[in-house]
Amino acid sequence: MSQGNEREPLIEAEDVQVSFGDHKVLRGLSVTINRGEVVCLIGGSGSGKSTFLRALLGLLEPVGGTIRIFGVDLLRADESRRAEIAQRMGMLFQHGALLGGLTAEENVALPLLLRTDVSSEMARNLARVRLAQVGLGHAVCNYPRELSGGMQKRAALARAVVHEPSLLFCDEPSSGLDPATVVAMDELMLRLRDDIGAALVVVTHNTSSVCRIADRVVCLREGTVAADGTVDEVRALGDPWIDGFFSEDRAPEQRGETMAEALGLVPMQVEGD
Ligand SMILES: Nc1ncnc2c1ncn2[C@@H]1O[C@H](COP(=O)(O)OP(=O)(O)OP(=O)(O)O)[C@@H](O)[C@H]1O
Numbered sequence: 526m527s528q529g530n531e532r533e534p535l536i537e538a539e540d541v542q543v544s545f546g547d548h549k550v551l552r553g554l555s556v557t558i559n560r561g562e563v564v565c566l567i568g569g570s571g572s573g574k575s576t577f578l579r580a581l582l583g584l585l586e587p588v589g590g591t592i593r594i595f596g597v598d599l600l601r602a603d604e605s606r607r608a609e610i611a612q613r614m615g616m617l618f619q620h621g622a623l624l625g626g627l628t629a630e631e632n633v634a635l636p637l638l639l640r641t642d643v644s645s646e647m648a649r650n651l652a653r654v655r656l657a658q659v660g661l662g663h664a665v666c667n668y669p670r671e672l673s674g675g676m677q678k679r680a681a682l683a684r685a686v687v688h689e690p691s692l693l694f695c696d697e698p699s700s701g702l703d704p705a706t707v708v709a710m711d712e713l714m715l716r717l718r719d720d721i722g723a724a725l726v727v728v729t730h731n732t733s734s735v736c737r738i739a740d741r742v743v744c745l746r747e748g749t750v751a752a753d754g755t756v757d758e759v760r761a762l763g764d765p766w767i768d769g770f771f772s773e774d775r776a777p778e779q780r781g782e783t784m785a786e787a788l789g790l791v792p793m794q795v796e797g798d
């Protein structure tokens with residue numbers, strides 16, 4: 526559901542460069558993401574998708590380029606400004622990252638408990654509301670080990686949105702889930718997007734999910750943007766990797782995390798330059 530003419534950029538990344546030692550992972554990545562948009566980030570394993578999300582979250586420092594979030598230059602903002610921005614973002618990590626020693630309710634309440642302006646009772650109440658929304662109203666007292674993989678993902682999604690972020694990042698929300706749960710996760714993300722009015726950036730290898738939820742697809746390759754457009758626009762480019770991604774003779778619901786491997790796309794390493 527894009528916002529037509531009333532585009533309000535929430536993320537403006539320009540020429541972003543990230544290196545790990547000599548390994549240049551992002552090599553001048555530029556992309557703009559607007560309020561209310563669902564942008565699916567695709568690309569081979571190791572192409573830098575998670576790294577880009579981490580840079581947007583302020584978890585790692587680019588060596589070059591600019592990132593403006595909510596109009597603020599992230600790399601030049603002071604600590605308190607960065608903390609303010611961080612509070613307006615939510616993240617569903619690639620591996621869920623629920624804390625094993627906390628119940629589902631405590632896990633979901635965590636982003637609110639870290640704030641001084643929300644009481645612990647309010648945080649727990651809001652956590653229960655979000656858990657009910659993701660179909661886990663009955664499991665608020667369960668520990669992560671007592672939840673199935675799909676339930677853990679849904680709990681992690683509840684945690685990512687409990688503070689009503691304006692920007693929600695989801696790193697492979699459907700990996701390892703059965704087809705019905707993938708559809709349910711997609712619907713949940715869209716509902717939460719509508720509910721909160723956030724922009725969603727979703728990293729996924731799941732073709733069906735992309736077709737269901739994406740307003741725009743951004744394809745990363747060799748640390749830069751290889752394609753950026755609607756599903757139809759990027760499919761029309763005739764790019765072999767994108768053609769492979771969308772090819773219909775694969776079982777898309779089954780691909781999950783292993784799809785990149787199925788396409789022979791791993792690892793996409795750029796060595797020593
Ligand atoms: N903290 C780190 N230290 C060193 N290298 C890293 C670090 N994080 C990522 N990399 C390297 O950066 C490259 C991109 O990694 P990234 O996790 O962003 O890939 P990805 O596109 O998310 O892949 P996948 O689809 O497998 O999750 C990889 O070669 C990886 O080894």
Ligand SMILES: [Mg+2]
Pocket residue numbers: 574575576619696
């Ligand atoms: Mg990743």
